[in-house]
Amino acid sequence: MKLRVLDLFSGIGGFSLGLERTGGFETIAFCEYEAFPRAVLRKHWPDVPCFPDIRVLKGSDIEGSVDVICGGYPCQPFSTAGQRRGKEDDRHLWPEFSRLVAELRPTWVIGENVAGHISMGLDDVLSDLEGQGYACRSFVIPACAVAAPHRRDRVWIVAHSECFGQSRQGKHVHPCHCAADCQREASHVVNVSQPGEWCAEPNVGRVVNGIPRRVDRLKALGNAVVPQVVQMIGHAILEAEAMR
Numbered sequence: 001m002k003l004r005v006l007d008l009f010s011g012i013g014g015f016s017l018g019l020e021r022t023g024g025f026e027t028i029a030f031c032e033y034e035a036f037p038r039a040v041l042r043k044h045w046p047d048v049p050c051f052p053d054i055r056v057l058k059g060s061d062i063e064g065s066v067d068v069i070c071g072g073y074p075c076q077p078f079s080t081a082g083q084r085r086g087k088e089d090d091r092h093l094w095p096e097f098s099r100l101v102a103e104l105r106p107t108w109v110i111g112e113n114v115a116g117h118i119s120m121g122l123d124d125v126l127s128d129l130e131g132q133g134y135a136c137r138s139f140v141i142p143a144c145a146v147a148a149p150h151r152r153d154r155v156w157i158v159a160h161s162e163c164f165g166q167s168r169q170g171k172h173v174h175p176c177h178c179a180a181d182c183q184r185e186a187s188h189v190v191n192v193s194q195p196g197e198w199c200a201e202p203n204v205g206r207v208v209n210g211i212p213r214r215v216d217r218l219k220a221l222g223n224a225v226v227p228q229v230v231q232m233i234g235h236a237i238l239e240a241e242a243m244r
Contacts (some may be wrong), residue, residue, distance in 0.1 A: 002026040003237075006062060006104065008054060008071030008097055009033075012040045012220045015070045015110070018230025024238045029062055031071075036216040037223075054096045059103030066104045068237075072112035072225050073097050094121070098128045108237055109134060111157035112225055118155055125157065134159040146228035154225070156233065160240075 003025045007016045010030040019025035030050040032038050041050050051057045073094050101109055109129060113122075118140075126136045136159040143152035211217070 003067040003108070003241075004028045004065060005068045005070060006066045006100070006106070007031070008069060008100070009073055009093070010041060010050070011037050011072070011224050013037075013044060014225035014227045015072070015112075015230050016045065018225070018227035018232075019068070019070070019234040021227065021231045022234040022238060025068065025234060028064065028066070031057055034220075036213065037220050040220065054093060054100070057096075057100065059100055062104065066106045068108045068110065069097075069101055069104065069106045070110040070230075071097060072223075094125055094128075098125075098132075101129070101134075102132055105161065107161050109157070109159040109161075110230075110233060110237075111159075113155050115140060115153040115155060122155060122157075129157075129159045132161075134161050141229050141232070143226045143229065146226060146232065148226055148228070152226065154229070156229070158233065158237070 002023075005016065005019055005025050005027045006029050007013070007027050008031045010016070010032040011034075013030070016025075016027040016030070020027065027045060027048055030038075030041050030045070030048060031052075031054050032041060032050055033053055038050055038052070041048070051061065074092070097111070111125065117125075122138060126138065129136050136157060138155055138157045140153055141156050142154065143150055
């Protein structure tokens with residue numbers, strides 16, 4: 001049985017692509033505000049519903065149970081490239097993410113944000129999840145850990161709802177197992193990255209004039225997570241579920 005995923009702040013689907021590559025996850029719904037990424041999601045996941053605004057999305061809108069909620073919530077409130085207004089920023093949407101976790105009670109939560117989140121806001125996120133009964137671990141995995149040709153440090157949060165209880169398969173699991181598996185996977189990146197060295201730019205020349213929707217594509221890529229990192233985390237979650 002595959003774990004059922006609600007993908008929030010979906011962008012062009014990096015989270016779902018990485019998780020589904022493991023063979024153990026199935027995306028049941030997206031939530032994405034921007035029109036261009038929604039068009040990309042419709043192309044690659046035509047049968048998966050996509051909700052446009054997390055601020056009006058309710059847990060009751062999702063059909064069936066949810067095992068995993070994932071998402072890279074907006075980074076602008078915490079990014080060192082911005083004004084770092086934190087909770088005062090209108091784009092601070094972690095509370096909406098947290099609300100849906102409370103409404104849907106998934107077994108697993110996976111979050112992602114910029115490295116600047118460590119010094120601003122991360123403690124609040126972990127506190128919110130722990131207050132809802134989740135055991136959490138956060139760690140930094142850069143894109144270069146999966147052989148991408150740039151560093152791109154990102155904070156990843158993995159939380160499990162039943163640290164001292166039973167998983168949905170009836171086995172005891174703990175997010176520490178997942179964190180250890182992630183660290184081990186990161187030291188064996190050949191298992192999840194594509195053969196050979198990545199090209200810094202594709203041959204189509206997407207940054208030149210004349211490429212349709214060039215600005216939209218660049219923005220979507222800049223906001224996307226690296227699917228290979230998510231795939232690594234997905235494998236670790238499946239291993240923790242199986243309690244090998």
